[in-house]
Amino acid sequence: MISTLYIENIAVIEKCSIDFNxxxxxxxxxxxxxxxxxxxxxNAIMGQRTSKDIIRTGAASAFVxxxxxxxxxxxxxxxxxxxxxxxxGSLVVQRTLNAAGKNNCKINGKPATLAMLRELSVNLINIxxxxxxxELFSPETHIDYIDSFGGCxxxxxxxxxxxxxxxxxxxxxxxxxxxxxxxxxxxxxxxxQTNELYDADVQPGExxxxxxxxxxxxxxxxxxxxxxxxxxxxSGDEGGGTxxxxxxxxxxxxxxxxxPEYENLSAGLTDIxxxxxDYSEQIADCIDNLESNPQRLxxxxxxxxxxxxxxRKYDCSADELQTLAENMRRRLDELVNYDKSRDExxxxxANAEKLAEDAAQRLSEQRxxxxxxxxxxxxxxMRFLNMPNVELVPGFEKAELGAKGFxxxxxxxxxxxxxxxxxxxKIASGGELSRMMLAIKTVLASTDAVDTxxxxxxxxxxxxxxxxxxxxxxxxxxxxxxxxxxxxxxxIAALADSHFLISKQFEQGxxxxxxxxxxxxxxxxxxxxxxxxxxxxxAALSHAEDMLNQ
Numbered sequence: 001m002i003s004t005l006y007i008e009n010i011a012v013i014e015k016c017s018i019d020f021n022x023x024x025x026x027x028x029x030x031x032x033x034x035x036x037x038x039x040x041x042x043n044a045i046m047g048q049r050t051s052k053d054i055i056r057t058g059a060a061s062a063f064v065x066x067x068x069x070x071x072x073x074x075x076x077x078x079x080x081x082x083x084x085x086x087x088x089g090s091l092v093v094q095r096t097l098n099a100a101g102k103n104n105c106k107i108n109g110k111p112a113t114l115a116m117l118r119e120l121s122v123n124l125i126n127i128x129x130x131x132x133x134x135e136l137f138s139p140e141t142h143i144d145y146i147d148s149f150g151g152c153x154x155x156x157x158x159x160x161x162x163x164x165x166x167x168x169x170x171x172x173x174x175x176x177x178x179x180x181x182x183x184x185x186x187x188x189x190x191x192x193q194t195n196e197l198y199d200a201d202v203q204p205g206e207x208x209x210x211x212x213x214x215x216x217x218x219x220x221x222x223x224x225x226x227x228x229x230x231x232x233x234x235s236g237d238e239g240g241g242t243x244x245x246x247x248x249x250x251x252x253x254x255x256x257x258x259x260p261e262y263e264n265l266s267a268g269l270t271d272i273x274x275x276x277x278d279y280s281e282q283i284a285d286c287i288d289n290l291e292s293n294p295q296r297l298x299x300x301x302x303x304x305x306x307x308x309x310x311x312r313k314y315d316c317s318a319d320e321l322q323t324l325a326e327n328m329r330r331r332l333d334e335l336v337n338y339d340k341s342r343d344e345x346x347x348x349x350a351n352a353e354k355l356a357e358d359a360a361q362r363l364s365e366q367r368x369x370x371x372x373x374x375x376x377x378x379x380x381x382m383r384f385l386n387m388p389n390v391e392l393v394p395g396f397e398k399a400e401l402g403a404k405g406f407x408x409x410x411x412x413x414x415x416x417x418x419x420x421x422x423x424x425x426k427i428a429s430g431g432e433l434s435r436m437m438l439a440i441k442t443v444l445a446s447t448d449a450v451d452t453x454x455x456x457x458x459x460x461x462x463x464x465x466x467x468x469x470x471x472x473x474x475x476x477x478x479x480x481x482x483x484x485x486x487x488x489x490x491x492i493a494a495l496a497d498s499h500f501l502i503s504k505q506f507e508q509g510x511x512x513x514x515x516x517x518x519x520x521x522x523x524x525x526x527x528x529x530x531x532x533x534x535x536x537x538x539a540a541l542s543h544a545e546d547m548l549n550q
Contacts, residue, residue: 004066012512022482025485026500028493028500060098063094070089093107125452127454159405162359163403187336204319214297220291368394391414434461438473441453445480445481450481454484467491470492478497490531500516500518524544528543
């Protein structure tokens with residue numbers, strides 16, 4: 001669960017630390033007080049896309065930190081996969097945003113990426129935003145609910161792999177089905193190009209070696225002069241460094257006969273003397289092997305000119321020319337052996353399509369089995385949420401193979417007796433959408449491992465007894481996992497285990513948002529404000545106290 005959320009310089013929040021608890025955590029406050037900013041901050045540490053405009057005016061950067069305690073086994077496994085240590089069931093995720101749009105993320109104090117935060121958050125938090133209910137208008141999302149409930153992940157992954165193989169072969173087959181004139185034209189071009197590249201036979205590293213040899217030949221006289229100068233300095237006709245070191249070494253050997261302390265100096269200089277002799281001989285060999293060869297230089301210039309021309313023509317480096325030639329040869333072989341290759345592709349493609357179809361069929365069967373049970377459970381939850389006559393039917397149609405199989409799935413709903421089930425977008429009101437999504441989230445909560453569920457204004461479009469039922473459902477869900485809920489309904493807020501008030505003040509022309517954990521007296525006043533508005537009456541206070549007592 002999320003135990004502490006710290007926010008700094010995000011929108012109207014300058015600094016704020018919130019200690020959440022187990023059970024149902026409710027956040028209330030006036031519209032515009034900053035409740036949505038809390039959700040934005042949580043989204044930030046989940047690795048979601050965040051605009052730099054969220055940074056508080058005048059601040060150079062914003063910072064969010066969240067501590068999670070008693071993380072589940074899925075989070076621990078993901079931490080291990082990502083290369084982070086599990087701190088005895090605790091986890092700290094941090095993110096800094098600066099005005100330049102750059103992010104600095106950390107997991108348990110170690111640098112991380114946004115992608116890592118996103119991967120980790122999948123098993124940490126599930127957020128149901130106030131606009132998420134409208135996803136129900138898109139039938140494409142319905143299949144995901146059923147897959148999640150039915151545990152179809154492995155079958156879906158198997159299908160995706162087979163479908164991907166099929167699409168690759170299908171693309172190759174389409175490429176092979178070019179018209180005859182285009183095929184012959186490509187054969188002619190590739191024949192010329194492969195012959196050109198194979199005749200050139202440019203080897204990896206050849207250009208670098210030729211440039212080195214060219215530099216030596218072009219600077220023959222200068223190199224010879226410098227090598228001779230170096231050898232003379234070591235052991236020229238009039239002595240040199242080697243002779244000087246030999247004299248020093250001999251002198252110290254004699255000194256060492258009188259005092260052994262000088263033996264190390266003598267031995268060291270003797271080693272240097274022999275090293276210098278060796279270097280002098282190596283330089284002499286270099287001078288003997290050095291030769292001026294204008295013909296070889298001309299050959300190198302011609303070879304480098306050919307390599308540079310091929311690199312410009314094929315837009316690649318010299319070291320890539322050989323690989324390019326091999327790829328062209330393979331493509332040429334495919335085109336020359338067109339009929340054989342095409343027949344093999346047709347057979348392979350048909351086989352891959354059959355495997356994908358079989359995988360899609362297995363996936364579809366599990367979906368249909370899960371869909372009926374899923375619809376019944378969602379319908380049961382919706383009936384509890386003051387929709388007693390609701391009917392929910394999963395509609396299946398077979399379509400062409402696609403990213404998720406061949407199933408086209410849509411949940412059809414009837415909210416009133418005598419009405420045939422129809423698409424959600426055609427009949428559901430805002431309040432019905434909110435309750436349907438809450439019902440779906442409640443059902444799915446039993447199948448996922450996420451410890452914290454967040455509901456941002458799940459009460460949209462509902463009031464009265466329906467709002468109370470929504471609160472009771474949230475309370476029920478919070479018995480097995482942590483729930484955070486942003487609400488405007490007193491019926492929901494009254495059921496909280498922990499009630500936080502989001503408020504804002506104006507000081508010196510700036511807006512500041514505070515988050516306060518309310519005691520019983522504070523809760524009564526806040527519930528009375530929600531019930532009665534600006535002017536809180538004694539009747540509203542009494543009603544609020546009764547709600548808490550109940």
